[in-house]
Amino acid sequence: MAALPGSIDAAQDLLKAGHYVADRSLATAVFLSLKLGRPLFLEGEAGVGKTEIAKVLSTTLDRNLVRLQCYEGLDIASAVYEWNYARQMIEIRLAEAAHEGDKEKITQDIFSERFLIKRPLLQALEPDPKGPPVLLIDELDRTDEPFEAFLLELLSDFQVTIPEIGAIKAVEKPIVVITSNRTREIHDALKRRCFYYWVDYPDSERELAILRTKVPAAGLDLSREVVAFVQKLRKRDLFKLPGVAETIDWTDALVQLDQVALNAGAIDNSLGALLKYQDDIARIRGSEAAAILEQVRADLAAEKAAKLLQH
Incomplete structure (x- = not known):
């Protein structure tokens, strides 16, 4: 188990060790979250790399990763715990067969921890x-508000209350x-318990x-063209x-196509790796992609000329 970073620079180095390129503001958020012992809300x-941060922390700190993937309708039985009803019924039948009449003892036994199915939060x-593991609660905005409210106890006291057993608290x-992903707003009460950062x-x-x-096989020229193309694409009015x-x-797809530089044909044929909606692909493919590529080449040529003049 690696020690927690003692400075912002150490946090940045920690992320870098996990092949995560973070700017100083993100490294600061990670450092303060770890230092203060507060959940990091991304x-x-x-x-944009939110989930990857938890994975990198798990790897670089040598901690186990416990992941709760959120979805609509997520409930306590799937996220926290549920009782193993099949085993409980078998235990009751065995007790009846053995003519054990102490119902209170049977009840205490079947509601003990050995009949508990522990889900990620528990x-x-x-x-x-x-x-202590890294707990990733991924895409919380996909759940509903009642589940979000349940998390308040967990994030406040790091404990879960099971009616039949009582409170289970983290050591x-x-x-x-x-x-x-901000498909809906998360309640302020939950955000107050966290260190917030917009990625x-x-x-x-x-x-x-x-x-x-991440893609060392790509040449520098191709990587520069890809980045410039994507940066310009993000200024377009796209659905996603x-x-x-x-x-x-x-x-990675362009590397598999043996591309060393962008061209109109390669862009049109591989847009499905970059854009995920047909309307967006139809809007960019063809003349629009060619126009963006022409701007990219002009910008990169101007940048190269400026650097030559400086030297």
């Missing part, structure tokens, strides 16, 4: 030889990362660094702007 568009509160607080699309410099880390994850996927 909000932003899909594909698992995260258990002692772990590797240290050591897990490292909690909560993500939201935005990266600038061109950081996106290029991410590509060089491409995130960093799509940039990585697209670059």
